[in-house]
């Protein structure tokens with residue numbers, strides 16, 4: 001069985017304990033943070049195991065290569081601490097169960113992975129993807145299953161992720177461009193953390209978009225608008241790709257507004273909070289987030305994850321900000337029409 | 344006796360009467376499991392006077408009459424068990440009057456729910472009615488005749504509770520007005536403050552008269568609607584959840600469903616909650632109240648609000664909701680029937696377990712659907728199965744499963760809704776004898792020749 005590689009000594013000597021100190025949902029000073037972290041490591045009872053809202057943030061805050069959030073998840077599962085209502089957990093686990101109903105495009109060495117996000121079947125259009133389409137995969141068989149860390153369930157990941165990786169292997173692909181950064185995070189963070197081998201090169205689609213836009217450089221017409229970026233939880237698993245947001249925006253001539261809730265300080269879209277904790281937390285987070293976008297004069301709210309888009313699109317639109325997926329924004333910059341209607 | 348087809352043609356015109364086998368074939372059956380039985384004649388009147396003449400003719404010749412809307416009630420209620428004349432009401436589809444301030448509409452007896460919805464949307468966008476989730480061709484008169492339930496039933500009761508007046512062609516051929524319209528030009532009440540005579544007709548399946556006009560109460564239509572779905576894996580908590588929800592008085596409609604496929608629905612019970620509002624603030628306020636009301640279930644991890652993607656939202660918000668019709672054909676082969684007793688909400692858990700058990704035992708595709716009626720006073724619980732009409736064995740299994748479901752429902756205090764003949768017989772046998780005698784008296788007095796949809800609510804069980 002795959003086990004989490006976690007180095008206790010790194011924590012013992014950690015000068016910052018940033019994992020918990022920077023947490024936006026728990027209020028801990030460094031000493032308390034270290035104490036709670038050690039409790040968690042030793043398998044003791046820590047209030048963090050009850051109160052963590054699964055924003056994935058600490059995975060990014062730890063700069064020492066440990067995996068605090070995966071550890072929290074492990075411990076919760078061991079102790080039977082549920083994060084979400086049982087019915088919701090069951091529902092998600094059922095949705096991701098492989099059904100033998102996946103879709104394959106014309107598979108080449110380099111493919112696009114849509115994971116299990118049907119939105120990408122619609123979104124991935126036009127010249128930006130000329131190079132690789134129609135080489136794609138879609139379906140539960142190619143679904144990274146990372147989402148189950150929200151549900152304190154790593155055993156399902158350990159069971160399914162190797163099979164998913166094997167499905168890629170069977171296709172003989174060399175490079176996988178992940179359209180959902182949760183998949184990218186699973187191949188570059190979660191799988192290595194558990195010693196699961198990844199036999200292909202994962203590429204984040206931000207990197208792909210950035211390179212492709214550079215190739216199409218002559219055709220870019222700067223969009224000259226002010227945008228806020230909605231950073232998803234999954235991006236915390238691959239923070240090294242985050243700089244591409246700024247890079248892409250610069251390329252297509254938009255102004256990424258300097259707002260309070262961005263970068264490490266970004267707020268979750270709220271959809272997971274709604275399901276797991278009810279109205280108050282979700283509403284508070286969404287309200288602060290959107291107020292912040294409005295307050296900084298954003299014209300567009302640019303999404304990375306389609307699930308965030310579903311959760312926030314109507315709400316931002318009602319506040320006069322146009323919701324748009326980053327792919328559509330890039331397509332607009334090269335004179336194409338966005339695929340998902342801007343409400 | 345003059346040829347009946349000719350006599351009917353004299354009433355409605357040749358084009359609108361038939362005794363041909365093609366028509367007889369279609370009018371002999373419905374999409375459910377009841378065996379077909381051919382009518383002798385099919386007739387489509389245009390006016391109330393034509394209905395009167397048809398009824399008088401039938402009365403004189405002692406020919407059975409079966410009024411028919413869209414034939415969508417599934418339980419064989421429009422199958423002419425003893426042959427005779429099927430009166431198809433679809434040509435009588437005029438919307439006669441809308442009284443906007445008093446919020447009611449008067450329609451002819453064959454007007455469909457779809458037509459009324461479209462009409463109101465166009466002409467009276469601030470008004471709405473309680474549309475059922477049956478196909479949009481379903482008629483208003485028939486729907487109140489079978490005590491249907493629709494989008495506003497959680498707030499206002501059965502669709503028949505929303506009737507504001509009736510015009511009836513009695514089995515004698517006389518026209519009778521029921522409610523305020525019997526002495527006032529205004530159709531605002533089906534009974535009170537008068538004796539409520541609507542009970543002589545509503546729920547009788549056309550066995551006491553034909554509705555030629557019906558007035559229906561209309562309700563405020565808020566500008567926005569939204570849907571939330573609360574899921575739990577513990578069916579025993581559903582009644583408590585409904586109690587809390589209905590206590591908020593913030594909800595338009597509450598439906599519950601459970602089904603094993605697709606996988607997203609497996610193992611859970613889904614409480615579909617529709618909310619309405621005129622402003623974002625109103626909608627948000629109501630949602631907050633609803634979330635707060637269910638907070639203890641979220642905290643105990645027994646239930647939560649699932650995230651509903653926009654496409655799914657649309658499906659749940661559309662009126663009528665087509666997903667029931669989609670389910671109706673999951674087995675392919677076009678067979679769908681449900682036994683839908685009205686039960687108290689506390690019975691949901693045991694009925695849900697029973698349905699699952701029946702489906703497993705009879706190897707059938709099933710779904711649980713239930714609609715809350717009147718702030719939790721009761722609910723319609725549908726034991727639904729789909730089947731392939733080309734598969735005799737599957738049809739037999741469905742029949743047996745439904746029969747067992749009916750017996751079960753009755754034993755647990757349920758009362759059949761739109762019962763099949765089989766269920767009507769069970770109900771009559773079980774009913775308080777004095778009530779049964781009253782039914783017999785009423786029917787005998789109103790329809791001494793027993794021509795109106797015979798077989799239905801037949802108190803002399805051997806006559807069924």
Ligand SMILES: Cc1cc2nc3c(=O)[nH]c(=O)nc-3n(C[C@H](O)[C@H](O)[C@H](O)COP(=O)(O)OP(=O)(O)OC[C@H]3O[C@@H](n4cnc5c(N)ncnc54)[C@H](O)[C@@H]3O)c2cc1C
Pocket residue numbers: 409410411412413414415416417420421432452453475476477478480481482483484485486487488489490491492493547548549552553554555667668671796
């Ligand atoms: C997929 C599906 C979903 C459904 N969902 C719902 C739902 O959400 N709510 C609901 O209430 N029902 C539902 N139904 C059941 C049914 O379709 C409706 O109740 C519908 O309103 C019945 O109307 P109809 O015109 O088809 O009635 P019919 O089947 O034609 O007639 C029903 C009864 O009324 C009598 N009748 C018809 N017209 C008259 C008249 N003018 N005067 C006197 N008697 C008359 C008939 O003789 C018969 O006894 C559903 C059905 C299906 C197939």
Ligand code: SF4
Pocket residue numbers: 010011012014015016017018019020037061062063064065066067068
């Ligand atoms: S998880 Fe990382 S940040 Fe947290 S205490 Fe350990 S080493 Fe430090």
Ligand code: SF4
Pocket residue numbers: 019020022023024025026048051052053054055056057058059069
């Ligand atoms: S996942 Fe988020 S909420 Fe949980 S401890 Fe880490 S930073 Fe805090």
